[in-house]
């Protein structure tokens with residue numbers, strides 16, 4: 001049982017990386033996040049170890065609180081820079097387990113523990129009674145993201161009410177009234193990327209090699225990747241950074257692709273990959289942030305039909321989003337990779353005859 005009076009978690013699983021030591025800007029608030037997934041602490045750590053991000057606490061679907069980065073250090077959680085005086089510098093970040101895809105409903109037990117932890121942090125660090133945008137901030141206050149989903153939407157008032165009730169009770173040395181516990185949410189269905197749902201054949205391994213690369217916003221082209229390696233290796237992009245151009249080509253047939261940017265929406269389709277031709281040879285606009293990708297593979301006549309399968313990650317959340325098949329929404333329900341408003345930071349593509357992951 002967490003010791004809220006002394007802000008001690010149920011357990012420590014310190015990540016040991018992805019933070020900046022010290023609090024030169026002080027502690028001025030709490031930032032709340034959703035995981036955009038139903039994860040436990042070990043899963044959070046393995047994702048963060050790979051993507052360069054972190055948070056101070058995770059709260060799982062059962063309300064179990066684990067500390068990953070000490071309060072006295074600055075976690076890489078809010079998508080803003082270290083040393084700028086923003087959310088990473090001045091706040092303590094809490095991740096909450098929720099449903100694995102939209103509408104991102106956060107589990108009731110996670111709300112109850114998270115709100116209690118917010119109250120404990122506000123009291124311990126002298127931040128005052130929990131108040132939205134005063135000392136409790138949504139991740140999206142600090143950077144462009146959908147995080148914390150429903151905690152800044154339909155579940156916000158309930159969460160803040162419980163935080164205030166816990167704070168008042170702790171100040172008074174009492175227990176607050178029992179929460180109106182809603183039935184625990186049913187376990188989220190496995191993510192589409194974890195298996196081939198019925199009716200969708202797995203890839204036989206037959207591929208048309210696809211070569212693709214992303215261009216760093218304000219930087220240069222990153223290394224070109226062919227298909228992808230084992231696990232999460234072999235992706236285009238740079239974790240936690242923003243990208244503005246995409247270039248992709250296939251050895252046979254035609255790969256059409258288009259990108260969506262935060263500034264412009266969907267841009268025109270491109271059908272060839274040539275980094276030196278920024279008009280027709282790649283998709284995107286220099287300096288504009290890619291937050292969506294769509295692809296379509298045209299099989300050469302006489303060959304077995306293949307499709308482009310692709311998926312992405314964003315700077316705002318951990319883990320791969322749903323795998324997308326180029327025939328639109330029939331596989332995962334998604335017809336593009338990405339989430340509008342969240343900078344895309346990693347992309348994987350494979351041209352093959354079935355579900356590749």
Ligand SMILES: [Zn+2]
Pocket residue numbers: 032033034077139147148316
């Ligand atoms: Zn977040």
